[in-house]
Amino acid sequence: MTNPINPSLLDPDQTTASSDILIQLEADLDANFDYGHQTLEVTSGVVRILEKGGVEVLRIPMTEIASARNEPLVGGGRLELTTKLGEIIPIISYTHTLGAKFSEAARGIEQLAQGKELLVNLKRELTRCIKCGRLLPEADGVCPACVDRGKTLIRILRFVAPYKKQAIFLTVLSFCTTLMNLTPPYIQGRLIREVFEKKTNLPLLWQLIGVWILIAILGTVVNITRDRLTAWLSGNVAADLRSTVYRAIEFLQLTFFDKKQVGAIASRVTSDTDRVWGFLVEGVPYFLLNGLTLIGVVGVLIFINPLMAAVILAPVPIVTFIGVAFWKGQSQLFHRVGQKWARFHNHLNESLHGIRVVKAFAKEDGEFTKFQQRNHELRNAGVHADARWFTIFGGMIFFTTVGTVLCWAMGGYLVASGKLALSEFWMMQAYLSLVYGPLQWFAAVNNWFSRAMAGAERIFEVTDMEPESYGDRAKRIDITGEVEFDHVRFGYDKSNPVLKDICFTAKPGEMIGLVGKSGAGKSTTINLIGRFYEPDAGLIKVDGVNYKDIPLQDLREQIGIVLQEPFLFNGTIAENISYGKPGASFEDIVAASRAANAHDFIIGKADGYDSMVGERGAKLSGGERQRVSIARAILHNPRILILDEATSSVDIETEKKIQEAIQRLVAGRTTFAIAHRLSTLKNADRLIVLDRGEIAEMGTHEELMDKKGVFYKLVQTQTAINEIIELGTINA
Amino acid sequence: MSIETSKLKIFHEPKDRLRLTVGDEKSYPTVVPRWASPISYPSRYLSLTDAKGTEIVLLDDTSGLDEESRKAVEFEVKKRYLTSTIHKIIHAKVEFGATYWSVLTERGERDLVTQSLQENAQWLAPNHLVLLDVDGNRFEIPDITALDPKSTQFIAQIL
Numbered sequence: 065m066t067n068p069i070n071p072s073l074l075d076p077d078q079t080t081a082s083s084d085i086l087i088q089l090e091a092d093l094d095a096n097f098d099y100g101h102q103t104l105e106v107t108s109g110v111v112r113i114l115e116k117g118g119v120e121v122l123r124i125p126m127t128e129i130a131s132a133r134n135e136p137l138v139g140g141g142r143l144e145l146t147t148k149l150g151e152i153i154p155i156i157s158y159t160h161t162l163g164a165k166f167s168e169a170a171r172g173i174e175q176l177a178q179g180k181e182l183l184v185n186l187k188r189e190l191t192r193c194i195k196c197g198r199l200l201p202e203a204d205g206v207c208p209a210c211v212d213r214g215k216t217l218i219r220i221l222r223f224v225a226p227y228k229k230q231a232i233f234l235t236v237l238s239f240c241t242t243l244m245n246l247t248p249p250y251i252q253g254r255l256i257r258e259v260f261e262k263k264t265n266l267p268l269l270w271q272l273i274g275v276w277i278l279i280a281i282l283g284t285v286v287n288i289t290r291d292r293l294t295a296w297l298s299g300n301v302a303a304d305l306r307s308t309v310y311r312a313i314e315f316l317q318l319t320f321f322d323k324k325q326v327g328a329i330a331s332r333v334t335s336d337t338d339r340v341w342g343f344l345v346e347g348v349p350y351f352l353l354n355g356l357t358l359i360g361v362v363g364v365l366i367f368i369n370p371l372m373a374a375v376i377l378a379p380v381p382i383v384t385f386i387g388v389a390f391w392k393g394q395s396q397l398f399h400r401v402g403q404k405w406a407r408f409h410n411h412l413n414e415s416l417h418g419i420r421v422v423k424a425f426a427k428e429d430g431e432f433t434k435f436q437q438r439n440h441e442l443r444n445a446g447v448h449a450d451a452r453w454f455t456i457f458g459g460m461i462f463f464t465t466v467g468t469v470l471c472w473a474m475g476g477y478l479v480a481s482g483k484l485a486l487s488e489f490w491m492m493q494a495y496l497s498l499v500y501g502p503l504q505w506f507a508a509v510n511n512w513f514s515r516a517m518a519g520a521e522r523i524f525e526v527t528d529m530e531p532e533s534y535g536d537r538a539k540r541i542d543i544t545g546e547v548e549f550d551h552v553r554f555g556y557d558k559s560n561p562v563l564k565d566i567c568f569t570a571k572p573g574e575m576i577g578l579v580g581k582s583g584a585g586k587s588t589t590i591n592l593i594g595r596f597y598e599p600d601a602g603l604i605k606v607d608g609v610n611y612k613d614i615p616l617q618d619l620r621e622q623i624g625i626v627l628q629e630p631f632l633f634n635g636t637i638a639e640n641i642s643y644g645k646p647g648a649s650f651e652d653i654v655a656a657s658r659a660a661n662a663h664d665f666i667i668g669k670a671d672g673y674d675s676m677v678g679e680r681g682a683k684l685s686g687g688e689r690q691r692v693s694i695a696r697a698i699l700h701n702p703r704i705l706i707l708d709e710a711t712s713s714v715d716i717e718t719e720k721k722i723q724e725a726i727q728r729l730v731a732g733r734t735t736f737a738i739a740h741r742l743s744t745l746k747n748a749d750r751l752i753v754l755d756r757g758e759i760a761e762m763g764t765h766e767e768l769m770d771k772k773g774v775f776y777k778l779v780q781t782q783t784a785i786n787e788i789i790e791l792g793t794i795n796a
Numbered sequence: 797m798s799i800e801t802s803k804l805k806i807f808h809e810p811k812d813r814l815r816l817t818v819g820d821e822k823s824y825p826t827v828v829p830r831w832a833s834p835i836s837y838p839s840r841y842l843s844l845t846d847a848k849g850t851e852i853v854l855l856d857d858t859s860g861l862d863e864e865s866r867k868a869v870e871f872e873v874k875k876r877y878l879t880s881t882i883h884k885i886i887h888a889k890v891e892f893g894a895t896y897w898s899v900l901t902e903r904g905e906r907d908l909v910t911q912s913l914q915e916n917a918q919w920l921a922p923n924h925l926v927l928l929d930v931d932g933n934r935f936e937i938p939d940i941t942a943l944d945p946k947s948t949q950f951i952a953q954i955l
Binding site (some may be wrong): 093097098099100137138139140141142151152153154157158159160161198199200396399400403406407437 | 876896904934
């Protein structure tokens, strides 16, 4: 079978006569683009492609190569070499699985072709589990099948450690419950033997009834205490778990959030912790209690009459087997119902969110048809799962009944033939009901356990992930605001760099306008400045220091960001403005709002600064949200300011107000601004024109217009399309 | 721009570069074919763009091209679209939140892992399924009812 083989830096001696192989990567597609193998081999003097069996199909001397790159294709990529004559030669294709590796190889080839030192990272990655051979969900990741469930359980139980006393007390209470469960049948047995059969000895009757009542009361107290303690303990453990996961997620690198949907991340905090919680609150006590009871009952039954015990316990393995065998398929069906629910829920959510559009296009019927489709899928999945469940459950009840019938048949025979006392028979059949009840659910426990462990693994996956490096959080550095990009290269997908070799220095207080077509790398540059991502190569320096050496929180506290779509939290306007500076005085908040041209609209609202902004600021208009976010940035008082298309989605009147506010905001701060309308950047000290991830031009607005280069063309195009609105000349 | 398909000549010149000439009027040294709607219309609406990504012409399908041009375009398309269509599901199993698949595609056999099927198994139509594996590779099943019963059963069990 063809498997995606991961590239590796193999032992050179093993594969070829050539002694100086520097890069050797195996692709997962052959020359016909079918799944297969082709190998890229790079030495200091030559790039070769080998087919299966080591047959060389291509050889290009290093001296002829000018550059190399990964050309992204649909579903994969190919390595392309550009010769010094300008000819582009595609040499090897691969799927997405290997894109990043080949991109790194391309970099390596380029370094070699340019006579530089080979600096690439092509370490061998595991794609399959060493133990079971299964494909790993992530290269070098954890194999979910081979994860040590015992270890995971111990890690979960560590969350119980702070509540050690309560946990021990809970275990003791469980023992007590078991003992008390075992007592009533014993009392019943004695009553039959010593009171019923003898028909005298009434004082003993009252005595035993008294004990029984006492045990019932004691049992109730123990049960209530135990359940309350369980609820308290599990509630605390679950809250700790959720806090741990949330705290870990907060500090994760943004690349994690890029790969996952918000819902999927949220589910780690909610449903995964919930699974673990469910297991701790119900699974562990259930297992403990019923496990102890089972052992106790079997012990007592064997003690009373081993032969009878063997007969009446005979259906136990059958019931257990049925449970285990059928539960597996059943859990998959339940899983499927869950999937259908999610699909149903998604559709419902979407159509309700978009109800205005649905109505505007008169698409109620169309949406209903889709709804019905999902609804029927859900119904069918539910009916199928439930029908199977009740069938199996019925079967299990039958075998339980068989157990009871066997008990009466065997017991009846033994009692009638005088080999078993009536009291003993009664005790045995009473104990029997204690076994079969919980037994039906024992099969589910394995699945329960597995699901909880899988949930726990997902939780630990997040908590174990490398967080952003925050540096020494106690260290404080005051930034003056010089920002330098020193040969910076970066790509969200490492196989496809968005920024290539970017170099510039922004002086403190300078306003830099970032210009370029969409996809040129403007927003990426800004993301790097905020250190939401870190460069793949090169350095970013703030005040001459590699910004990785500045504590992250310190750096971010001195960077302010105003986004195109500002995000406000559900709360009052005042709370949102003071988000970056909690505890700011009301006077400061008002001053910031005035500077942001927001004060007037705020006091126009019934509750003024106490007006609630709604979820994500939905109760404010786009322009209002923007001005609140500017006030927030002003109050935050950052040294470095980032404006990402801050005025693109508002009307002209509002834009004027926002522009005024921005002029006040940028004064004295190093500012990086992206604006859709190029004329709004007229006030920038310098413009950096980006083109396909590289700096095409740099200079003032006038210089670049005079140069009649890329920027000039961009302005011309925009002038032709839109009427340029003069906004950049408002006085601060 | 309206261009008559019969006027188009597409060929490789040099070996690795697709070139397009429109009658005697114009020649494009580098042409990239892109499906306009590769999933809904897998073999229709082919856009030919120049090296900068500007469309030269949108073909309804490749049948109007002469034999040589059609072959050249189809070869280029095969090189560009490295996604796979699943013909058969040999095995599939859900374990611990991941789904392990072993499938037969038009490119041969392949093992893959998918996670969170809620996001990575997308139904484009009631019988049209797209699976995205953990590396972002795309595997398409245009019509699940056209698969053999065993494959269909795997899908029914898992999704």
